[in-house]
Amino acid sequence: MLAKVFSAAIIGVEAYLVEVEVDISQGLPGFAIVGLPQGALKESKERLRAAIRNAGFSFPLQKITANLAPADLKKEGSAFDLPLAMAILSAARIIPQEQLRGYLFYGELSLDGKLKPVSGVLPVALLARRKHLALVCPEKNLGEAALIKGLKILPVSHLKEAAFNLGQEREFCLEQAAESSAPVPDLSEVAGQEHAKRALEIAAAGGHNLLFIGPPGAGKTMLARRFPGILPPLSYEEALETSRIYSVLGLLDPERPLLKERPFRAPHHTISDAGLIGGGNPPKPGEISLAHNGVLFLDELPEFRRNALEALREPLEAGEITVSRAQMSITYPAKFILLAAMNPCRCGYYGDPKRPCQCSPQEVRRYRQKLSGPLLDRIDLQVEVAAVDYEDLARERPAEPSAKVRERVLLARRRQKERYGREILNAYLGPAELKKFCHLGPEERRLLERAAQKLNLSARAFHRVLKIARTIADLSHEEKIKTPHLLEALQYRVFDRLSW
Numbered sequence: 001m002l003a004k005v006f007s008a009a010i011i012g013v014e015a016y017l018v019e020v021e022v023d024i025s026q027g028l029p030g031f032a033i034v035g036l037p038q039g040a041l042k043e044s045k046e047r048l049r050a051a052i053r054n055a056g057f058s059f060p061l062q063k064i065t066a067n068l069a070p071a072d073l074k075k076e077g078s079a080f081d082l083p084l085a086m087a088i089l090s091a092a093r094i095i096p097q098e099q100l101r102g103y104l105f106y107g108e109l110s111l112d113g114k115l116k117p118v119s120g121v122l123p124v125a126l127l128a129r130r131k132h133l134a135l136v137c138p139e140k141n142l143g144e145a146a147l148i149k150g151l152k153i154l155p156v157s158h159l160k161e162a163a164f165n166l167g168q169e170r171e172f173c174l175e176q177a178a179e180s181s182a183p184v185p186d187l188s189e190v191a192g193q194e195h196a197k198r199a200l201e202i203a204a205a206g207g208h209n210l211l212f213i214g215p216p217g218a219g220k221t222m223l224a225r226r227f228p229g230i231l232p233p234l235s236y237e238e239a240l241e242t243s244r245i246y247s248v249l250g251l252l253d254p255e256r257p258l259l260k261e262r263p264f265r266a267p268h269h270t271i272s273d274a275g276l277i278g279g280g281n282p283p284k285p286g287e288i289s290l291a292h293n294g295v296l297f298l299d300e301l302p303e304f305r306r307n308a309l310e311a312l313r314e315p316l317e318a319g320e321i322t323v324s325r326a327q328m329s330i331t332y333p334a335k336f337i338l339l340a341a342m343n344p345c346r347c348g349y350y351g352d353p354k355r356p357c358q359c360s361p362q363e364v365r366r367y368r369q370k371l372s373g374p375l376l377d378r379i380d381l382q383v384e385v386a387a388v389d390y391e392d393l394a395r396e397r398p399a400e401p402s403a404k405v406r407e408r409v410l411l412a413r414r415r416q417k418e419r420y421g422r423e424i425l426n427a428y429l430g431p432a433e434l435k436k437f438c439h440l441g442p443e444e445r446r447l448l449e450r451a452a453q454k455l456n457l458s459a460r461a462f463h464r465v466l467k468i469a470r471t472i473a474d475l476s477h478e479e480k481i482k483t484p485h486l487l488e489a490l491q492y493r494v495f496d497r498l499s500w
Ligand SMILES: Nc1ncnc2c1ncn2[C@@H]1O[C@H](COP(=O)(O)OP(=O)(O)OP(=O)(O)O)[C@@H](O)[C@H]1O
Pocket: 189, 190, 191, 192, 193, 214, 215, 216, 217, 218, 219, 220, 221, 222, 223, 341, 342, 343, 388, 393
């Protein structure tokens, strides 16, 4: 007899409907799964035999053929155990076929028939709601599934429950456990460094990328770690988008499945290209996608592998990354603000007024050449951070707290939303919008053209200066970009200015 149930496969961060068919016929006892199953799927045959038996059912001693359709969809992972088991039980006439209609089954079985939590439940739950199906998933994944409003869920901890509790699915409304994550450190702890703090504020207001350049101990890392505290809170839609990526990697906390804070990812420079960008086999989202809607912090930027840095160019421009595989290409979301820090040379003291630099001119050049022009071109704000003197540290007046800065950031973002009529930040304006919304008067235009010639700005850099000037004007509640805004924006192109 033939039985069919629905399940799902994940490609990128999107779930696709898969139909699991099982046919049991007379013939030599055997069990075959067709439909491009991967190694992991083949292992599930052994799990299925044991789990079905240990759930108290007899495993049919007939010819069993399972098919996962569509065949051309690449299927990974172990979450097909549950739908396969249900289809086998139905084809063996243990569960009536009508009872399985209207469900999407997703979960891995252990040998004793218990269900194990799986990754990717959030996108699968979204799919189930779109297809008007109820979701049967491991109980441990309930928190994730319940994030989707209007979805009926049957959480199960054992195959037996899946077989006997059909019809008892319902909507869940779970209270997310209170926040326990460590509070973000505050900007007020950083003495002085007004110039660097101003750059952080501009970056947060307009979504611009930012690079700090300075000697060891200047406070670059300290400043960067305080950046999330001045960013606006995550909206529900953004939280869901980002949580979906974490779901696919199985990184969501069952107690607090919805991310409440913008991600701040700070991968070490020894990270592999695939770990940073995404990819690998099976392909997975990388750090840049885990930073989606948040911040990617690359400390010691020139230490990262050149290939990995070059690969950042696409997502920095497009807000997503496409990973090509032999059979297909997968696109992962990756819209983040890039924060980076570096020393001016290998020893760290090039240009320092107090300590001599140990590097030869060639060494200085080689160190900086690790960063390609096209990458630097995409970093709108480049800021030199000089060390603060000990006396200054003690003398400094108490600095402004993050909450104050954040208020200004929120106001500047509101201005952008009102102007553009949608959620888009200055950093992402296209050429047409730039022309329309970053209009310059004749005097300002002359100034910018002169500066562009002098600094030998590329067309991209020219536009980036305009965008920063737009954000600076927004922070000072001005609709027109004026000369002081342009002058400040031009200061943030250290690499062009110093002809490094
Ligand atoms: N402006 C400052 N206000 C208060 N503390 C500071 C300041 N600058 C530096 N410090 C102190 O110095 C420490 C080192 O700073 P940090 O690690 O941010 O330096 P860095 O610029 O990242 O150096 P490196 O180039 O070696 O990575 C901080 O943890 C902090 O205690």
